[in-house]
Amino acid sequence: MKSLEEFLSGSGAPADLQQLVLVLAKTCGEIGAKVRLGALAGVLGEAGSDNVQGEHQKKLDVIANDLLVDGLSSARVAVALGSEEMDHAIVVPGGAPYLVAFDPLDGSSNIDVNVSIGTIFSVLPAPKGKTPGDEDFLQPGERQVAAGYVVYGPSTELVFSLGSGVQAFTLDHAGRWLMTVERMNIPAAAKEYAINASNSRHWQPPVQRYVGELLAGKTGPRAKDFNMRWVGSMVADVHRILCRGGVFMYPADLREPDKPGKLRLLYEANPMSFLVEQAGGASTNGHERILSLQPTKLHERVAVFLGAKEEIDLVTGYHG
Ligand code: AHM
Numbered sequence: 001m002k003s004l005e006e007f008l009s010g011s012g013a014p015a016d017l018q019q020l021v022l023v024l025a026k027t028c029g030e031i032g033a034k035v036r037l038g039a040l041a042g043v044l045g046e047a048g049s050d051n052v053q054g055e056h057q058k059k060l061d062v063i064a065n066d067l068l069v070d071g072l073s074s075a076r077v078a079v080a081l082g083s084e085e086m087d088h089a090i091v092v093p094g095g096a097p098y099l100v101a102f103d104p105l106d107g108s109s110n111i112d113v114n115v116s117i118g119t120i121f122s123v124l125p126a127p128k129g130k131t132p133g134d135e136d137f138l139q140p141g142e143r144q145v146a147a148g149y150v151v152y153g154p155s156t157e158l159v160f161s162l163g164s165g166v167q168a169f170t171l172d173h174a175g176r177w178l179m180t181v182e183r184m185n186i187p188a189a190a191k192e193y194a195i196n197a198s199n200s201r202h203w204q205p206p207v208q209r210y211v212g213e214l215l216a217g218k219t220g221p222r223a224k225d226f227n228m229r230w231v232g233s234m235v236a237d238v239h240r241i242l243c244r245g246g247v248f249m250y251p252a253d254l255r256e257p258d259k260p261g262k263l264r265l266l267y268e269a270n271p272m273s274f275l276v277e278q279a280g281g282a283s284t285n286g287h288e289r290i291l292s293l294q295p296t297k298l299h300e301r302v303a304v305f306l307g308a309k310e311e312i313d314l315v316t317g318y319h320g
């Protein structure tokens with residue numbers, strides 16, 4: 001099996017970007033080691049603090065963030081780092097010309113119940129000739145030079161793209177990442193969908209219509225039965241879609257009209273949309289392609305519809 005190092009050296013990516021991916025992988029391996037030990041490593045439970053978005057932090061949110069900040073800044077593989085857990089980007093003097101945005105520990109509600117969680121990352125080019133700040137992260141997702149995630153599940157997998165297909169690597173006992181999928185692919189048609197249905201009474205009419213038609217199955221307008229899955233960790237839900245197809249949705253809803261959904265554009269929706277498009281799928285906010293959106297703030301939220309192309313075209317079309 002091809003190692004991550006072998007894959008990267010044959011990828012044609014610049015040496016400093018290869019190094020960045022290796023440091024990300026190594027650091028996520030360290031996070032994974034703590035996740036695996038769980039209560040034995042004393043990493044479960046609340047940290048007793050809130051992040052900039054007013055969310056209660058879990059111990060592992062903070063531990064994963066610290067490991068990524070330390071790992072990436074000491075290796076100087078990027079010049080600025082932005083995180084779900086940090087109010088503002090931090091600068092790494094002398095770092096390579098990349099900006100890395102990450103969700104250090106995605107799926108926080110699953111940490112304490114031993115369900116798959118992950119780390120999501122997005123790599124953008126840094127501005128030339130200036131010290132970067134939050135505003136330099138506000139680039140459309142189509143400018144990402146790399147994006148991916150690590151899923152801490154029954155096995156630990158790194159899934160990423162350098163802009164030419166999506167590859168998956170599995171971590172072995174010796175800490176090596178070995179290629180286990182050469183090219184992930186999302187079929188255009190789907191049989192499965194993921195949405196938090198407890199919010200259904202708050203959905204806007206296009207989402208009500210689309211999901212209603214999926215629920216109606218064989219006897220409805222789609223004349224086909226659909227299965228439903230919702231892990232509650234975006235990493236795990238998107239990983240399933242990259243492995244066996246389907247659709248993932250986190251729509252905006254009518255409760256808070258000013259809040260466009262729950263997920264964050266820069267370190268959740270953009271990197272996942274990059275992977276999904278690289279695997280042949282599609283991703284929109286219900287109206288526009290997510291990767292074309294011009295971000296306006298570091299912690300901006302966005303509605304997300306991603307996965308099988310035919311389904312995403314349909315539900316986006318319902319939004320008019
Ligand atoms: P987090 O980054 O604080 O863990 O929140 C994001 C998570 C996603 O992983 C997941 O898709 C979603 O929130 C689940 O939301 P819900 O609690 O509505 O099921």
Ligand code: MG
Nearest residue numbers: 103105106107
């Ligand atoms: Mg998250």
